[in-house]
Amino acid sequence: MTARRRTRHRPRTLLPRRGGKTLVAATAAGATLLSLTMSGCGVLPGTAEASADDPITVMTWAPENTGATNMPGMPAMAQAYARWVNSKGGINGHPLKVLTCNDHNDTVRAARCAARAAKKDAVAVVGSYSQHGRSFMSSLEGAGIPYIGGYGVADEEFTSPLSYPVNGGLPALIAGNGRQLAAGDCERVSLVRPDTIAGDQLPALLNDGLADGDADAGKATDIRAPEAASDYTKQAQQALTAAGADSERYGYAKYGGKAKGACVTAVLGGRTDTFFDSFRRLQEDNPQVRTASVLGSLRQSLVNRSGGSDSPLEGAYATGWYPVASDERWDPMKKVVREHAFGDNRIDVTDPGVQTTWIAYTVLHHVLESIDGGVTAKSVRRALDTGTPVTTGGLTPKLSWSYENMLAARDFPRIVNAMVTYQRVREGKLVAVREGFIDVERTLEGEHEG
Structure with a gap:
């Protein structure tokens, strides 16, 4: 099912692109020092590059062991996905390394998770859950890290130009x-x-x-x-x-x-x-x-x-958002869970959080395979913004985050998939x-x- 082109146009506010030519060629030591200080290690945000055979680092976060909503199956699904991918030789020869973080349903912890993703040079945050978009999204934007397939509970997931939702939240x-x-x-x-x-x-x-x-x-x-x-x-x-x-x-x-x-x-x-x-x-x-x-x-x-x-x-x-859990389109995910989750009881294949993580990593896999050259947060963003639509095996329509595929809604401009299913x-x-x-x-x- 291909995404329908939308013809309505509206203004949108974009954050400055990271890693671009934002400083005039240094003619003074002070300008060079400023550039190095901003990057922390002499590299602009989102441009740290993995050399051949180095792992590609991503992060998945979700609340666990709290008194409110818990989503432990999402990071567990991410880890199982990485084991599966790495058992097949990785992606373009690179092992996939998944970092996980518990945001504890807390604004401070959510911001810490985002800061850790930046510190560890994660090229994306994938298939995650957090209600605290105000806390984590600004940190991701500052580091130039894309947010792929959030669960859809924070407003910022549908407004930030660095967010790439896979459902309508x-x-x-x-x-x-x-x-x-x-x-x-x-x-x-x-x-x-x-x-x-x-x-x-x-x-x-x-x-x-x-x-x-x-x-x-x-x-x-x-x-x-x-x-x-x-x-x-x-x-x-x-x-x-x-x-x-x-x-x-x-x-x-x-x-x-x-x-x-x-x-x-x-x-x-x-x-x-x-x-x-x-x-x-x-x-x-x-x-x-x-x-x-x-x-x-x-x-x-x-x-x-x-x-x-x-x-x-x-x-x-x-x-x-998706077909019922008994639908055969979920069979590839269930096979990965059987063979690579090692009986991890945190993973419930009927849980939409787990399903969202699977779809988000399907998107990531497609994007990483399409990148010709070094994998960085910047190159991942570029592939998401301009690449070919992503097929998810019929679990969603084809996903594309080009401008014409976004929703003409003031409050949710980043939604590209407004489909739901009726169940009983x-x-x-x-x-x-x-x-x-x-x-x-x-x-x-x-x-x-x-």
Whole structure:
């Protein structure tokens, strides 16, 4: 599936290119000293070059062992990918060296991870998760290091010219979830989301999706929740009250205990299972409103833990970026995990974080093979900016970060893949609701009616 050329044009702000001719030829010792001081070792940022047979160094980071969202499978997948590549002789004769870092869901630690990537001359940060874009992106920009395939939870992933996202991030998921709920006749929706900066943008996106799917749809009730709570009874009660209290109007009796049109969608990352546990206990004495979420917050492992076909999530709607985990297009990734992860139980092949890391490293592999000459952060950026579209085996559309392929949306100009998939829990399994991808570009660009 080739990326569609977009004809709308808009101004964009670019950071100064690193490694270019930014200083006049030195005519004084002071100018030379300034150049050396800025680089730290006499080399401009992003231009440290690996000689023949030297490793190509990249970094993958994610939070681990925290009280909020944890993504340990992402760095674990990166390490398995490197073992696989190196077992085949590396990339263009270079071993792939993956550094990992734990950002601890903390702004200071996220900045330290980025600083370490620069210190170790990483040519890219690949397949990573962090909410703290303000902390890490400026450091990467200062060092000229591209950010390939972030998970999509930080605004800077969709605005920085050094970011190369492989999916539409949370914006696409939430907008797509709104459209999916509207298609499922959800007339009254409650959104339970984290009370964070990243969470603050979700209600408007969900409402845009609802309006795009149904011009008469009302706005969702916004329910804020602590990101690291151990109980969500209060928020579950608010959601039930807002979505299903008017059981007569919404046909609770008529529709056999299902409150027609009443839906609750929860997007709390790793704490979504805690919310649904609280929600399930309250549901026994309340209308059985339909539930929904997005992939990452809702995943197959959660359905399995909560009872499989007897799970309270049976029938739940889910919006994802990629094909369902059972799709054969994931077989190459599963083979690498079987043969090179050595039973690492951090890797869940149904986890969208792990899947994003696989796709991001697929992009990196393609780009590195295309570089004729030394591999540097600068040459990687150039290949990403001007190279041929990257094929990911059908897991995404072909990916290209040329200007004409970017989204004509003020808030998300770096998105080049606005596709989502509709899924639903049936008999304890996440299955596709319809074949192929659904394009939410129009929703993200604010072109819906209503």
